[in-house]
Amino acid sequence: MPGTRIQWQDEKFVVPDDPIIPFIEGDGIGPDIRRASKLVFDEAVSRTYGGSRQIVWREILAGEKAKDQTGEWLPQETLDALREFRIAIKGPLTTPVGGGIRSLNVSLRQLLDLYACVRPVRWLRGVPSPVTDPAALDVVIFRENIEDVYAGIEYEAGSAEADRLRDFLVDDLGASIREQSAIGVKPMSAFGSKRLVRKAIRYALARGRDSVTLVHKGNIMKFTEGAFRDWGYELAAEEFAADTISEAEHWKANPDGGPGDGRVIIKDRIADAMFQQVLLRPGEYAILATPNLNGDYLSDACAAQVGGLGLAPGANLGDGLALFEATHGTAPKYANQDKVNPSSVILSGVMMFEELGWEEAAGAIVAGLKGAIGARRVTYDLARQMPGATKVSTSAFADAVVDHIPTK
Numbered sequence: 001m002p003g004t005r006i007q008w009q010d011e012k013f014v015v016p017d018d019p020i021i022p023f024i025e026g027d028g029i030g031p032d033i034r035r036a037s038k039l040v041f042d043e044a045v046s047r048t049y050g051g052s053r054q055i056v057w058r059e060i061l062a063g064e065k066a067k068d069q070t071g072e073w074l075p076q077e078t079l080d081a082l083r084e085f086r087i088a089i090k091g092p093l094t095t096p097v098g099g100g101i102r103s104l105n106v107s108l109r110q111l112l113d114l115y116a117c118v119r120p121v122r123w124l125r126g127v128p129s130p131v132t133d134p135a136a137l138d139v140v141i142f143r144e145n146i147e148d149v150y151a152g153i154e155y156e157a158g159s160a161e162a163d164r165l166r167d168f169l170v171d172d173l174g175a176s177i178r179e180q181s182a183i184g185v186k187p188m189s190a191f192g193s194k195r196l197v198r199k200a201i202r203y204a205l206a207r208g209r210d211s212v213t214l215v216h217k218g219n220i221m222k223f224t225e226g227a228f229r230d231w232g233y234e235l236a237a238e239e240f241a242a243d244t245i246s247e248a249e250h251w252k253a254n255p256d257g258g259p260g261d262g263r264v265i266i267k268d269r270i271a272d273a274m275f276q277q278v279l280l281r282p283g284e285y286a287i288l289a290t291p292n293l294n295g296d297y298l299s300d301a302c303a304a305q306v307g308g309l310g311l312a313p314g315a316n317l318g319d320g321l322a323l324f325e326a327t328h329g330t331a332p333k334y335a336n337q338d339k340v341n342p343s344s345v346i347l348s349g350v351m352m353f354e355e356l357g358w359e360e361a362a363g364a365i366v367a368g369l370k371g372a373i374g375a376r377r378v379t380y381d382l383a384r385q386m387p388g389a390t391k392v393s394t395s396a397f398a399d400a401v402v403d404h405i406p407t408k
């Protein structure tokens, strides 16, 4: 089947019944989790839509496989295909040491301007967790992906660049910086912050979530993190005035802490306090919008509360482009052993089906995963924390998921 391209019109994906979806298999454990997840995805679509819809997979190369076959880690053809077909899914990629490429994942985000890293965090019954009530946390983190200290603008201590920058900051701007310091730059713009918050609010509205919390460190970094908060509130007032309300206004209208009136409440929290909040008052949060560095830390901390990285899905979204991915790495010591947990990439697929608008297939996959975990047929990482569970291989886990996918 040749398949049809997904289009982007009026800021929405237009999805045919036979979309071409490129996939990057990934290095290390990539082939194992790709095989398992493909089986689950295809079975869910076939059982849900009975042949009226089908994904037409197209392999594109990146990482070690690309290097072996084409001599390049990230061929231009791959970037072109990601732009042309708009929605794709990838396994983990080895970060090549040396060779001028920082990280293939970072390169993909920067080159394709995938500015929002989206990580839903919710617990699946039966998954071992270190907290007493893991179900209470059900948040989606929108992390800005391009700016902040991750922009890669930093200079080594003692380098001519660092010294020159220090001289300028000290002599011209009156800053106090010790000699021989390394210097990093933290650029954050209204444009970059607002487009991230816009995506977060749109998501909250589309999915009926009741709040968006701006997570920042503005008490210390006033003109970067503090501005992120201000720009977030500004954007909500400018573009979503009818559908959002600030927490301050909400409290004024509900001094006794009553429920909202259906509008999305925009709140903000200082980043360090937020780490406490997700542990102590998780039920008060729905969507978290954060600058790059806070979001990186917070995503993994939240994932730990519901079972760890082996189960954490992720997506990198731009405007009209989406790349879904497992959040763990290539775990090279387990490569080709049919051993590891494919749930992270399977749940990333759930996010992909939601983006396609194929909600029924997404629901069927979640039902399959819940069924397999509920039946205590799990891979080694979960089995070692679940007394009495049956430890199964990657492929046997995929079979167990498929066994629990409902047939329409």
Ligand code: NAP
Pocket (backbone or CB within 6 Å): 029, 091, 092, 093, 094, 095, 105, 310, 325, 326, 327, 328, 329, 330, 331, 332, 340, 341, 342, 344, 381
């Ligand atoms: P990693 O590959 O995530 O593996 C670290 C450990 O996490 C594994 O040893 C294993 O722990 C556990 N783990 C990871 N994936 C798992 C899965 N699917 N099922 C069960 N357990 C899983 O991290 P790393 O060793 O730091 O990185 C290896 C390579 O991956 C590096 O080249 C790194 O640059 C790259 N990387 C790529 C991505 C990406 O492509 N998005 C992300 C992160 C890292 P136990 O041994 O304790 O069971």
